[in-house]
Structures are given as C-alpha cells and as structure tokens.
Amino acid sequence: MSSAPFATPVSPLHLAVALDGTGWHPASWREPVARPRELFTAGYWADLVAEAERGLLDFVTIEDGLGPQSSHFLDPDDRTDQVRGRLDAVLVASRVAPLTRRIGLVPTVVATHTEPFHISKAIATLDYVSTGRAGLRVQITARPNEADHFGRRTIPRIRAYDDPATRDLVTDLFDEAADHVEVVRRLWDSWEDDAEIRDVATGRFIDRDKLHYIDFEGRHFSVKGPSITPRPPQGQPLVTALAHDTVPYRLVARAADVGYVTPHDADQARAIVAEIRAEQEAAGRAEEPLHVFADLVVFLDDDPAEAAARRDRLDTLAGEEYTSDARIFTGTPAQLADLLQELQAAGLTGFRLRPAVAGHDLPAITRGLVPELQRRDAFRRAYEADTLRGLLGLPRPANRYAAA
Amino acid sequence: MSKPLKQIHLAAHFPGVNNTTVWSDPRAGSHIEFSSFVHFAQTAERAKFDFLFLAEGLRLREQGGQIYDLDVVGRPDTFTVLAALAAVTDRLGLTGTINSTFNEPYEVARQFASLDHLSGGRSAWNVVTSWDAFTGENFRRGGFLPQDERYSRAKEFLATAGELFDSWQGDEIVADQATGTFLRDAKAGAFVHEGQHFDIHGRFNVPRSPQGRPVIFQAGDSEEGREFAASSADAIFSRYAALDTGQAFYTDVKSRLAKYGRRPDQLLILPAASFVLGDTDAEAEEIAHEVRRQQVSGATAIKHLEWVWNRDLSAYDPDGPLPDVDPLPGEHTVSRGRAQVRMYRDPLATAREWRELAAANNWSIRDLVIETGNRQNFVGSPATVAKTINEYVQADAGDGFILVPHITPSGLDDFADKVVPLLQEQGVFRTDYEGTTLRDHLGLAHPDETGAAERVES
Incomplete structure (x- = not known):
C-alpha cells in the first residue's frame, strides 16, 4: 500500500495519548521541559490532561503498577538515574476529572492482586465525577516481587518466553483478568438505570427488583453483588487492554471496547486485526463495536533531523538505545500523519501515542499532528459528544439484567 | 486561674x-x-x-x-x-x-x-x-x-x-x-x-x-x-x-x-x-419533631422494631400497639450489614421497656420508634x-x-x-x-x- 495522500475519502481516526511520568523515554525527565520535581503533584497531571483536551483527543490513559518502575522485565532494579515512584492512576484521573470537560480518562488497573468489587465502584465513581468520561485499561502482572507486596500467593518466575510453564502462567493471569473484567462489568449493570424511585407513598427509596446479585463464581474469586454504586452514567465505562499475543488478543476480543496493539508496519497491523476479528467472531461478538488502536512511541519535531537528534541525545543520557514493544516513530507531524493514515487503512481505527517526552511530544501532538490531521479531514475539529463512549461512536449499552 | x-x-x-x-x-x-x-x-x-x-x-x-x-x-x-x-x-x-x-x-x-x-x-x-x-x-x-x-x-x-x-x-x-x-x-x-x-x-x-x-x-x-x-x-x-x-x-x-x-x-x-x-428554639423543636417523623415512616418503624425482635413483624400495623410476642433469642438473623442491631444487647429487656413506655404514653409502634430513637x-x-x-x-x-x-x-x-x-x-x-x-x-x-x-x- 502506498502512503498518503489517499484518493478515497478518509474516515476520521481516533487519538489517545498514554501518560507515564515525564514520558516514555527513560531519560525524558532530564529534558528542560520535564518538570520532574512536580511529578507527584496534582498540577502536573492537570496540565498534561488539559493539553490533551486542548488537542481534542479522545482520551488519555495513565500508566500504573503495584511496584516501582524497573529497567528489568521481571525484577526491581537499584537504578537511581530514572524516575521511580508513581501515584495511583485512578486517583490521578479522578483528581483531574473536575478540571476537564470532554476528554476521556482511562487509568490503568492491575487485575492480578486487586479486588474487582473495589475496581468496579472506583471506575463507576470516576464516571460519575467526570459525568460519563471514564474507562479503564486492565493489566496483569507476572512480577514475583509485586506478588510479594501482597503476600497472598507466589508467582513463579518466568524463565523463558517459549517455556510451557510461562505460557501456562500467562494464560492463567489473563484468565483471571478476564474474570476480573467480567465481574467489573456485571457490577456496573447490577443496578438498573431507574432503580432509584424515591416513592414517598410506599416509603421505598429503591425498587429492589431492579437491583441484581451477580453471583459470579470463578477460580480466583467469587463475588455476590450488587455493587454499592449505582449504574454509572455511561452504563458501561470503557474497557481497554494492551495486547501482544494470542492470549491477550482473546481478552480484547471477548471483553474490551478498545484494544491497543503494537504492529510495526501495515502488514503486521492487518494480521493482528484479522486475528482479533476472528477471535471476536468466535466469541459471538462480531456485531459489537470493538476498536483496535496501534500504540506508537513518538518523537515529534518540525524538522525530522531535530527529532532524530533529540532521540540520540536522550539515548546518550540513558546510556543505551531506547527500545519498546511499540514501533518508535521519529519525525515530523506530517510524516506521522502519513503513517497513521497508512496504518488506518490496514484496519486500525485509532492510535494511542506514547510521547517520548511528555512536556515536548504531547504539545507536538496537540499543536502539530492534530491540525495536520484536521487539514486532511482525518480528525475532529470540535468535540462532538459529551461522553467517552460517544466520542468513540459506541452506543450506551442496554443493561444485561434488565427485562427486555 | x-x-x-x-x-x-x-x-x-x-x-x-x-x-x-x-x-x-x-x-x-x-x-x-x-x-x-x-x-x-x-x-x-x-x-x-x-x-x-x-x-x-x-x-x-x-x-x-x-x-x-x-x-x-x-x-x-x-x-x-x-x-x-x-x-x-x-x-x-x-x-x-x-x-x-x-x-x-x-x-x-x-x-x-x-x-x-x-x-x-x-x-x-x-x-x-x-x-x-x-x-x-x-x-x-x-x-x-x-x-x-x-x-x-x-x-x-x-x-x-x-x-x-x-x-x-x-x-x-x-x-x-x-x-x-x-x-x-x-x-x-x-x-x-x-x-x-x-x-x-x-x-x-x-x-x-x-x-x-x-x-x-x-x-x-x-x-x-x-x-x-x-x-x-x-x-x-x-x-x-x-x-x-x-x-x-x-x-x-x-x-x-x-x-x-x-x-x-x-x-x-x-x-x-x-x-x-x-x-426560635420553639420553631426548631417543631421542625425537629417533623424531621423525626420523616425519618421514621410506618414501614421504617416496623423494620426498626425487627432489629430488636429479630423476627418478621410485617403483619403488624405501625399505627397499632407493640407486638405481644417476644423477641427471638439467639443470633440476630433478620437484619444483615447493619451495625446498629448490635446495640441491643438484651432484646428481651428492651422489648419489655418499650412495651411499658408505649403503654404509659399510649404510643403506637411508629410513635415509640420516633420517641426512642434518633433524637x-x-x-x-x-x-x-x-x-x-x-x-x-x-x-x-x-x-x-x-x-x-x-x-x-x-x-x-x-x-x-x-x-x-x-x-x-x-x-x-x-x-x-x-x-x-x-x-x-x-x-x-x-x-x-x-x-x-x-x-x-x-
């Protein structure tokens, strides 16, 4: 497939930005724009999300974890030259919700050690405080040290990726995550929308026939319900997940509204989308809308040489070349717009951009990439909906427990 | 000092x-x-x-x-x-x-x-x-x-x-x-x-x-x-x-x-x-009484009585007299997820006391619950x-x-x-x-x- 310009009329694409500390490059905190001393303040996060909203982005995701960041895949490190420590992502999202009006807020939640009952009401509440802009990004953790923070079970060490024991462990963790999401979703529906009746004549505040036990019984937990929190404004807030392989693709296909994938070119994008769509069909969800977004790390400058030089400078500061599961893009907003449109044509519906340096590459997205896409009629010129589901063209779902 | x-x-x-x-x-x-x-x-x-x-x-x-x-x-x-x-x-x-x-x-x-x-x-x-x-x-x-x-x-x-x-x-x-x-x-x-x-x-x-x-x-x-x-x-x-x-x-x-x-x-x-x-103080007393009536509807009064009686009292009229049956002894089973029921450590004594109060003041079930609770x-x-x-x-x-x-x-x-x-x-x-x-x-x-x-x- 050739690159832009496209002869056929373009359909708008969706854009999210993934917020993680001072940015995705481990040396990003050393850039003059980085504000590393403010990382643990509300003002820092409020400014980033306001910038994303200024660019009319669909939503921001906020990374999180149940242990310190590490340069190792599985173990903590003793590095003192990178950002360590982070605030709870759900609370960061909630803290910025009243300061924003239209942008979606999608914090990371870890399914492995947390209570689905707590997560469900937390995201429902985020939906209330943002009046319909909440979602979650579900994540698993296979880190033994994070299991030790909870002390309830031991996670065996992954030895090698192709080891059958590794496959079993990862499959088990994703099965648990699927159960977690199922419980979270059932709890969101455990109150019908009109359950609160305030009937003074009979003295009844609720119609209890419109509250439902979810009676979930699984291998890792059983949850009775109903939620203590009424059904949130969107009915079902957005469920999203990052996926690199068949097992997580299946979770995306069965349970998510948006999946983030990491193709490095259009052919890979086509293959991944085909696999997810096949899983979606196998799960009986073929008719349901499911977005597949590609994740891209971005170094954006008006001059491509400047972007490359910036990347080199950060790699030098970090002492090694930056690598990522996602494709790393270095170039201009127009070049990135070309790439996004090429990948969109391969079946993706949107992108989650990971700014290499939040203080530089986020404004480059909102003030450079977005106007470029708007010129191509490939991105919104104003927010067209006041809920996150609305921005993504997802209907407000019927309640699974309501009598038809 | x-x-x-x-x-x-x-x-x-x-x-x-x-x-x-x-x-x-x-x-x-x-x-x-x-x-x-x-x-x-x-x-x-x-x-x-x-x-x-x-x-x-x-x-x-x-x-x-x-x-x-x-x-x-x-x-x-x-x-x-x-x-x-x-x-x-x-x-x-x-x-x-x-x-x-x-x-x-x-x-x-x-x-x-x-x-x-x-x-x-x-x-x-x-x-x-x-x-x-x-x-x-x-x-x-x-x-x-x-x-x-x-x-x-x-x-x-x-x-x-x-x-x-x-x-x-x-x-x-x-x-x-x-x-x-x-x-x-x-x-x-x-x-x-x-x-x-x-x-x-x-x-x-x-x-x-x-x-x-x-x-x-x-x-x-x-x-x-x-x-x-x-x-x-x-x-x-x-x-x-x-x-x-x-x-x-x-x-x-x-x-x-x-x-x-x-x-x-x-x-x-x-x-x-x-x-x-x-x-005025008098007006506040009047409002306070009205609020207590709002807080305790007839249906609420029956439910509240069940916290003490530990049995189904739905057949009783909230505007009528207190039940003549005694509270069920033993573990409380009627109400779940409510801390208040543990306050009634001796339900039989509470029931006796409440019956006497109601009889002395000519109180209905609802009156009793309003007068004894949540002032x-x-x-x-x-x-x-x-x-x-x-x-x-x-x-x-x-x-x-x-x-x-x-x-x-x-x-x-x-x-x-x-x-x-x-x-x-x-x-x-x-x-x-x-x-x-x-x-x-x-x-x-x-x-x-x-x-x-x-x-x-x-």
Missing part, C-alpha cells in the same frame, strides 16, 4: 446512606451525583470546617432476606470521590472510611499516600473493621473474622501501612537534571513486614506525601477499640454527643493515652452529632446551638463535632451561614484556615516532628 478557651473542631459527614437522612423532603437532592458532593464540600470549606467525612459499607444492607429499600441506597467509591473533591476545594480535610478486612495494606497505603499528594496534605483515614462473612461475599478474602482477630488484624494492618508510609523519608527525590540523579537512595521504599496477618516485603512505590501519613481516625467503641485508638489514632469518631456520655467517653479515652506515652492533645474526640435549626443532638435557634456546642466542648464532652445533616446536599447551608459566624464571634472557631494541611487544622504534629514536640515539652 481559668482554663483557656478550647478551639472547636467542626467536620461535616456527607448524609447519604444513613437512616437519619431524609430523602423524601422536596429539598433532598442526589446522593450519588458529583454535584451534590461539590455543594456539600464547598459549603463545609466556606464555613472553614476542618474536614469532610465519608462513611462506607461494602455490601448493601438486607432485612428479611431482601435488600433494604427504605433508606438511601448507593454511594460512590470513597477514594475516588475524595480525589475529585480535592480538585474543587483548597483547604478542607478529606476523611475516608476504609475497611481493613477487605483490603490489603500495600494498596490502601498507595491510595492514601496518593490522595495526600493530590490534595496537598489533606487526607485522613477512618480505620474500620468488618464483622461478617456477609460482606466478605463480595471479596477475594471472603470469610468471617472472630472479634479478637478483627482488632489484631486491624492493628497489624495499620502498623503495616505505617511502615509503608515511612519507607520513604521525604528527601529521596533529587531529580537533578544536570547530573542525572533522580533518587538519592537506591533502596527508597524498601520494606519488610513479617507478622501474624501480613507477611510482605519489597518496595513501596509512592514517595513520602505532604502529611507523612494520613491523619488516622478510629470509630469502634469496644474495649479493644478504645485501646486501639489510644495507642494508634489521631482522632476518634465517637457516637457520644450528649453532655454526660460524651464527658464519660472523653475522660475514659484520654486517660488511656499516658500509658502509650502520648499527651491528651494528641488524640481528638469528635462525636457525630445531628442538629436542627429554627428562627437530634442540637436543636434550637442559631444562638442556642452555637452556645450549646461551645459549652459541650469547653466542658470536655468532645473536642468538636462531626455534624450529620439530614438533607443532602444543602443540609449544612444554614449551619454555615448562621451558627459558624456566632462561634467565630465567640472566639472559639477559626475565621480562616491558618495552615494548609489537615494536620494543621487539627493541631496535630507532622509525624516527623512528633519527637521534636515532645522534647520541647519535657
């Missing part, structure tokens, strides 16, 4: 899920929409209150095997709504009730440390324990804990969370962009806890927050609860708002502090208190209420009160506008915030300074 005037502490309990909340009043708004929380919190902050207080219940209450439908049902997640309220207030403390039975220390410590960062040092934790397998059906842990283990788990939970809060000293983050040193100490956040209930180790991932630790509240009333508070809490949310019971509780708990090496001003006693205001603590004109609250605090019935209005979200408005200015005129309540953190408002030292303060004293 006369005692110096005590400064009063005031807090606001969001009405919500509470059997004293009147939802049938035309002025009653939503208990779940964020705008209600904003109105309530901003009113409390306008009145210079110390903090807002949120209760919690992790399973919807049931009675007679069905979800209880007569009171307000439904509430938000505590942490999430407090974090959002931090965005619409600047000084107000944010106190959340969080259960130590159905949570894990690492996660709760992260959430409180995060809330403290995101609010600039305004977080507080009311530590409660849960009592039954009924609530446990919503959680991984499930399962019932016997009473003695509940407190031992709660104490160890709190101690463990404290170790996590203290695993960062506060000076680790250098973030020197020139030299590339982000952390001064590679082991920041390292912790090891080996105990009966928790065996955990690793790295805590939230740096030291502005208050060091959230302010710790305790609400239990048992012997273990009082000792727990005397050893480990900064404040008590008590239910003794009357003058005599308040003074007795105050004296009892404050006298327990010395054996833990603590001074009386290191533990604040803050009873929950309801109030009704009128232009408001402070009723009167603004001048009377301000005077009474001040007298109670000066007489050591408490260090202040956590006010529980009966209307959401506007139930605090009149108190803020009419009573607070009178307390300010009397010089017993702040006219503006003097500090930025909740510890500042409550006169509590930062954990890092506690040792220093004690040295100055001695």
Whole structure:
C-alpha cells in the first residue's frame, strides 16, 4: 500500500495519548521541559490532561503498577538515574476529572492482586465525577516481587518466553483478568438505570427488583453483588487492554471496547486485526463495536533531523538505545500523519501515542499532528459528544439484567 | 486561674446512606451525583470546617432476606470521590472510611499516600473493621473474622501501612537534571513486614506525601477499640454527643493515652452529632419533631422494631400497639450489614421497656420508634446551638463535632451561614484556615516532628 495522500475519502481516526511520568523515554525527565520535581503533584497531571483536551483527543490513559518502575522485565532494579515512584492512576484521573470537560480518562488497573468489587465502584465513581468520561485499561502482572507486596500467593518466575510453564502462567493471569473484567462489568449493570424511585407513598427509596446479585463464581474469586454504586452514567465505562499475543488478543476480543496493539508496519497491523476479528467472531461478538488502536512511541519535531537528534541525545543520557514493544516513530507531524493514515487503512481505527517526552511530544501532538490531521479531514475539529463512549461512536449499552 | 478557651473542631459527614437522612423532603437532592458532593464540600470549606467525612459499607444492607429499600441506597467509591473533591476545594480535610478486612495494606497505603499528594496534605483515614462473612461475599478474602482477630488484624494492618508510609523519608527525590540523579537512595521504599496477618516485603512505590501519613481516625467503641485508638489514632469518631456520655467517653479515652506515652492533645474526640435549626428554639423543636417523623415512616418503624425482635413483624400495623410476642433469642438473623442491631444487647429487656413506655404514653409502634430513637443532638435557634456546642466542648464532652445533616446536599447551608459566624464571634472557631494541611487544622504534629514536640515539652 502506498502512503498518503489517499484518493478515497478518509474516515476520521481516533487519538489517545498514554501518560507515564515525564514520558516514555527513560531519560525524558532530564529534558528542560520535564518538570520532574512536580511529578507527584496534582498540577502536573492537570496540565498534561488539559493539553490533551486542548488537542481534542479522545482520551488519555495513565500508566500504573503495584511496584516501582524497573529497567528489568521481571525484577526491581537499584537504578537511581530514572524516575521511580508513581501515584495511583485512578486517583490521578479522578483528581483531574473536575478540571476537564470532554476528554476521556482511562487509568490503568492491575487485575492480578486487586479486588474487582473495589475496581468496579472506583471506575463507576470516576464516571460519575467526570459525568460519563471514564474507562479503564486492565493489566496483569507476572512480577514475583509485586506478588510479594501482597503476600497472598507466589508467582513463579518466568524463565523463558517459549517455556510451557510461562505460557501456562500467562494464560492463567489473563484468565483471571478476564474474570476480573467480567465481574467489573456485571457490577456496573447490577443496578438498573431507574432503580432509584424515591416513592414517598410506599416509603421505598429503591425498587429492589431492579437491583441484581451477580453471583459470579470463578477460580480466583467469587463475588455476590450488587455493587454499592449505582449504574454509572455511561452504563458501561470503557474497557481497554494492551495486547501482544494470542492470549491477550482473546481478552480484547471477548471483553474490551478498545484494544491497543503494537504492529510495526501495515502488514503486521492487518494480521493482528484479522486475528482479533476472528477471535471476536468466535466469541459471538462480531456485531459489537470493538476498536483496535496501534500504540506508537513518538518523537515529534518540525524538522525530522531535530527529532532524530533529540532521540540520540536522550539515548546518550540513558546510556543505551531506547527500545519498546511499540514501533518508535521519529519525525515530523506530517510524516506521522502519513503513517497513521497508512496504518488506518490496514484496519486500525485509532492510535494511542506514547510521547517520548511528555512536556515536548504531547504539545507536538496537540499543536502539530492534530491540525495536520484536521487539514486532511482525518480528525475532529470540535468535540462532538459529551461522553467517552460517544466520542468513540459506541452506543450506551442496554443493561444485561434488565427485562427486555 | 481559668482554663483557656478550647478551639472547636467542626467536620461535616456527607448524609447519604444513613437512616437519619431524609430523602423524601422536596429539598433532598442526589446522593450519588458529583454535584451534590461539590455543594456539600464547598459549603463545609466556606464555613472553614476542618474536614469532610465519608462513611462506607461494602455490601448493601438486607432485612428479611431482601435488600433494604427504605433508606438511601448507593454511594460512590470513597477514594475516588475524595480525589475529585480535592480538585474543587483548597483547604478542607478529606476523611475516608476504609475497611481493613477487605483490603490489603500495600494498596490502601498507595491510595492514601496518593490522595495526600493530590490534595496537598489533606487526607485522613477512618480505620474500620468488618464483622461478617456477609460482606466478605463480595471479596477475594471472603470469610468471617472472630472479634479478637478483627482488632489484631486491624492493628497489624495499620502498623503495616505505617511502615509503608515511612519507607520513604521525604528527601529521596533529587531529580537533578544536570547530573542525572533522580533518587538519592537506591533502596527508597524498601520494606519488610513479617507478622501474624501480613507477611510482605519489597518496595513501596509512592514517595513520602505532604502529611507523612494520613491523619488516622478510629470509630469502634469496644474495649479493644478504645485501646486501639489510644495507642494508634489521631482522632476518634465517637457516637457520644450528649453532655454526660460524651464527658464519660472523653475522660475514659484520654486517660488511656499516658500509658502509650502520648499527651491528651494528641488524640481528638469528635462525636457525630445531628442538629436542627429554627428562627426560635420553639420553631426548631417543631421542625425537629417533623424531621423525626420523616425519618421514621410506618414501614421504617416496623423494620426498626425487627432489629430488636429479630423476627418478621410485617403483619403488624405501625399505627397499632407493640407486638405481644417476644423477641427471638439467639443470633440476630433478620437484619444483615447493619451495625446498629448490635446495640441491643438484651432484646428481651428492651422489648419489655418499650412495651411499658408505649403503654404509659399510649404510643403506637411508629410513635415509640420516633420517641426512642434518633433524637437530634442540637436543636434550637442559631444562638442556642452555637452556645450549646461551645459549652459541650469547653466542658470536655468532645473536642468538636462531626455534624450529620439530614438533607443532602444543602443540609449544612444554614449551619454555615448562621451558627459558624456566632462561634467565630465567640472566639472559639477559626475565621480562616491558618495552615494548609489537615494536620494543621487539627493541631496535630507532622509525624516527623512528633519527637521534636515532645522534647520541647519535657
């Protein structure tokens, strides 16, 4: 497939930005724009999300974890030259919700050690405080040290990726995550929308026939319900997940509204989308809308040489070349717009951009990439909906427990 | 020499899920929409209150095997709504009730440390324990804990969370962009806890927050609860708002502090208190009576009687006489998820006493429940209420009160506008915030300074 310009009329694409500390490059905190001393303040996060909203982005995701960041895949490190420590992502999202009006807020939640009952009401509440802009990004953790923070079970060490024991462990963790999401979703529906009746004549505040036990019984937990929190404004807030392989693709296909994938070119994008769509069909969800977004790390400058030089400078500061599961893009907003449109044509519906340096590459997205896409009629010129589901063209779902 | 005037502490309990909340009043708004929380919190902050207080219940209450439908049902997640309220207030403390039975220390410590960062040092934790397998059906842990283990788990939970809060000293983050040193100490956040209930180790991932630790509240009333508070809490949310019971509780708990090496001003006693205001004392009494009737409908009166009788009384007429059958002895089975039923320790005696009261006064079931329950603590004109609250605090019935209005979200408005200015005129309540953190408002030292303060004293 050739690159832009496209002869056929373009359909708008969706854009999210993934917020993680001072940015995705481990040396990003050393850039003059980085504000590393403010990382643990509300003002820092409020400014980033306001910038994303200024660019009319669909939503921001906020990374999180149940242990310190590490340069190792599985173990903590003793590095003192990178950002360590982070605030709870759900609370960061909630803290910025009243300061924003239209942008979606999608914090990371870890399914492995947390209570689905707590997560469900937390995201429902985020939906209330943002009046319909909440979602979650579900994540698993296979880190033994994070299991030790909870002390309830031991996670065996992954030895090698192709080891059958590794496959079993990862499959088990994703099965648990699927159960977690199922419980979270059932709890969101455990109150019908009109359950609160305030009937003074009979003295009844609720119609209890419109509250439902979810009676979930699984291998890792059983949850009775109903939620203590009424059904949130969107009915079902957005469920999203990052996926690199068949097992997580299946979770995306069965349970998510948006999946983030990491193709490095259009052919890979086509293959991944085909696999997810096949899983979606196998799960009986073929008719349901499911977005597949590609994740891209971005170094954006008006001059491509400047972007490359910036990347080199950060790699030098970090002492090694930056690598990522996602494709790393270095170039201009127009070049990135070309790439996004090429990948969109391969079946993706949107992108989650990971700014290499939040203080530089986020404004480059909102003030450079977005106007470029708007010129191509490939991105919104104003927010067209006041809920996150609305921005993504997802209907407000019927309640699974309501009598038809 | 006369005692110096005590400064009063005031807090606001969001009405919500509470059997004293009147939802049938035309002025009653939503208990779940964020705008209600904003109105309530901003009113409390306008009145210079110390903090807002949120209760919690992790399973919807049931009675007679069905979800209880007569009171307000439904509430938000505590942490999430407090974090959002931090965005619409600047000084107000944010106190959340969080259960130590159905949570894990690492996660709760992260959430409180995060809330403290995101609010600039305004977080507080009311530590409660849960009592039954009924609530446990919503959680991984499930399962019932016997009473003695509940407190031992709660104490160890709190101690463990404290170790996590203290695993960062506060000076680790250098973030020197020139030299590339982000952390001064590679082991920041390292912790090891080996105990009966928790065996955990690793790295805590939230740096030291502005208050060091959230302010710790305790609400239990048992012997273990009082000792727990005397050893480990900064404040008590008590239910003794009357003058005599308040003074007795105050004296009892404050006298327990010395054996833990603590001074009386290191533990604040803050009873929950309801109030009704009128232009005159007589008008306030009339309104208070009407509110009690709103709080106890006929249906509610029957349900309330079942808490004592421990049997289905739905066949009885709330406007008729009390049941002639006696309460069912043994374990309470009718009501689940409600703490109040445990207050009736001798149901047979209570039933006998209530029958005598009803007969003597010619009261129906509903009259009896209205007259014996939920009488408001402070009723009167603004001048009377301000005077009474001040007298109670000066007489050591408490260090202040956590006010529980009966209307959401506007139930605090009149108190803020009419009573607070009178307390300010009397010089017993702040006219503006003097500090930025909740510890500042409550006169509590930062954990890092506690040792220093004690040295100055001695």
